[in-house]
Amino acid sequence: MTDTIQISAEYRAAAGRKRLYSGLLWAVFALLMISGFGLANDRNAGGFWAGLPQILDFPAELVAEAAAKAANLPGLMLNAVPALIETINIAAVATLIGVIGGGIMALISTPGLAPWPRLIPVFRRLLDIARAIPELVIALVFIFILGGGPVPATLAIAFHAVGALGKLFSEVAENASPKPVEGLQSVGANWIQRMWFGVIPQVAPNWISYAMLRFEINIRASAILGFVGAGGIGYELRNAISWGQGRYDAAAAIFILLFLTIVFFDQLSSMARERLVRGNSGGRI
C-alpha cells in the first residue's frame, strides 16, 4: 500500500516537473517571438500597425487597374509567356543536372554502395557545402562573369539542387536492399552495372518523387533569381513593377501567370508524388 502511495507521489512530482519545464520552454518561446517581432518592427522602415491598414492598398490598386483594362490582360499574359518558358526551362535544366549530379553524389556517398568508402565523409561535406550556399550568391557571381541571362541562374540552382537531392537520394539509397547488388556482384558485374541494375530500379520511385518536389521548388527559386537580374519571368515582373502606376495591368498579368504556374506545378508534383510513393513501392515510403 505504501508502495503505491509512494509511486503515485513520485509520478505526480515527475509530471509536475515536466509541466514546469514545458511551461518554461513555452514562456521562453513566447518571449522570443514577441521581442523578435518588436525588434523586427523597430528595424523596419515602416511600422506594423501603421502599415496594416495599407496592406490591401497595393493589391487593390493592382486589381482595380487590371479590371479597368481587363481587355489588355490576355495579350499581356501572352507577351510574358516566353519569359515564363525561360523560367520553367531554367528550373527544368537545373533539376535535370541536380538529379544526375545528386544521384552520382548520393551513390558514392552511401555506406555499402560507395566505390571508395574512405571518401564518404569528403563527399558528404561537399554536399553540405553545396546545400549551404544560397542560390543568390552563386547566381550573382556568375552574372558578374557570364553576364545576365538564364545560364547563371541555371548553374546556381543546379549547384544547390545537387546538394539537396544528393542528401535525400543518399537517405533513400541507404534503405535499398543489398541483395540485388550482391547478386550482381556474384556474377561479376562492375560498379556501374551494379548501381544501374541493382540500386536504381529500387530507388527510382522515391528519387523521382523528390525530383518532382525539387522541380517545384526550383521554379520558385528561378522566379526569384529573375527578380535579382537573371532573366525569366522574375525580371519581367521587376520591370513591370518599376513602370509604376498606370502600367500595373502588366504587373497584374505577370502576377496571375506566375501564380497559376506555381499552383499548377505544386498540384502536379503533389499528385505525382502521391502516385509514385503510395502506388508503386508496395507501401514502403
Next chain:
Amino acid sequence: MAELNAGVHAGFRRRRIISLAVPGVVLAYLIYIAVAFDLAGLATRARWDNGALLLQDFWSYKTHVTRQNRADDPEVVTAIEGMRNATYAPGQQPDWITAAPDGRVTVELQRDNSVTIAADGAVTLDAQGEVFHITPTATGIETDITDPPDWINLSDKRLTATLPAGARLTVTRSRTEVFRRSPGWELFFFDLSSPFHGKSLPQLIGLAFSSDRLEQGRPNIAAMAHDFWTNSVWHHGDVAWAMFETLLMAFLGTFGAGLISLPLAFMAASNFAPSRVVRQVFRRIFDFLRGVDALIWTIVLARAFGPGPLTGSLAILMTDTGSFGKLFSEALENVDEKPVEGLRSTGAAALPRIRWGVMPQIAPVILSQLLYYFESNTRSATIIGAITGGGIGLLLVQAIQTQKDWEHVTYYILLVVLLVIAMDWVSGKIRARLIRG
C-alpha cells in the same frame, strides 16, 4: 505457354524502347536548351577577366599608390583599395614604399621590379630587367619606349604596364597609379585609425593585459573590442546585426507560420474538419498562400510595411503558413484513432481529446518539419533580404553590385555558409533526438 512467351517478349521490347527513349528525350531537350539559352553566344559574352579578378580578390588585396599629376600640390598618396577611409598617413606607410629626402618615392614591387615617382612627376619603371622613363605632360605622356614589350600597352595619352603578381602601373597626364597586391584581407581586425593597427598577435595579447592604456579612459581589451566592432572598412558590428536580422526573419517566419497553421490544419484535415466545404475552403486557402510565393508576398508586403526585416518575416510567414497547413493536415489525417477513442470513452471533451490523443502523435512530425523549414528559411531569408532590403542578403547584393570589394563578398558568403551549416547541424541533432525519443 506461347502466349506467356509473347507477353514477356512484348514487355522486354517495351522496356528496351523506354530505356532508349528516355536518354534520347533528355538529349533532345538539352540541345533545345543549348539553342534557347544561346550557349554559343555565351562563350563570347563571358568576361573571364572578371572571373580572374574575383578569384584574386578572394585571397588578396590591392594597395593603390597614386599621384594626382594636375593637382596644385601633387603628392603621392597610399590607400588600400583606393579607399579614403583606408589611406595611410604620411610616415605610416608600408615598408615597401620609401620616400627620399628630395621628394622621390620608390615603390618596391614583387620580383625585384620597382617604380620611382620623382618630385616633378617623372616616372621610372624598372621591370623585367629593363628601365623605362615616362613623363606626364600637359597634353599626354612622353616616354623613351621605342619598342614596347607585350606587357606594356602604350599610346600618346596612356601607359599601362601589367607586371607579375598582379601589380600594375598606369600613367596618364592627370594621374600616376601603382597597384601592388598582397595576400590576405588587410585591415580585417583594426583599421588605420586604430592604435592597434599593425601590431602582431603576441603584441596584441601583451597589450590586452597591460595596464598602460593606448586609448584614454578604458582598458585596452575593451578598446580593442570597440575598434574591431566599429572597424570602418569591414563594419563588423553592422555585419553581425545583418546576420542576426537574417536569422530573425527565418525564426519569426517559420515559427509564426507554425503557430498560425497548426489550428487551421485541423480545419483542413478530413477526419477533423466539421464539413467537406470547410475542409475544401481551408485547403484552397493554403494552396493560395503557397501559390503566391515568397517573391510576390515580399513585393506586396514591402509596399505596406516598407523595406526591413519585418517585411521579410511576414513574407516567409505567409508562404510557410500554406506549406505547414498542407503538411500538418496530412499528418493529422494519418493519426491513429485509437487513443482519441479511448479518451472519448472516459468522457473527455474535444480539446483534451486533441491535447492528449492527437498532439503526442503529431508533435514529432511538426517539430521536425519546423526545424527543417527553419534551416531552409535561413537561406531563403538571405534572398528575401536582398529583395526587401534587410539582413546579410542586402549587404551581399550591395557588395556584389559595386563590383569592387570582392573580399567583402567572400567574407559575407563565408558567414552565410557557416550560418547555414551551423543551422543544418543543430536542427539535424535536435531532429535525431526527437525521432529517437
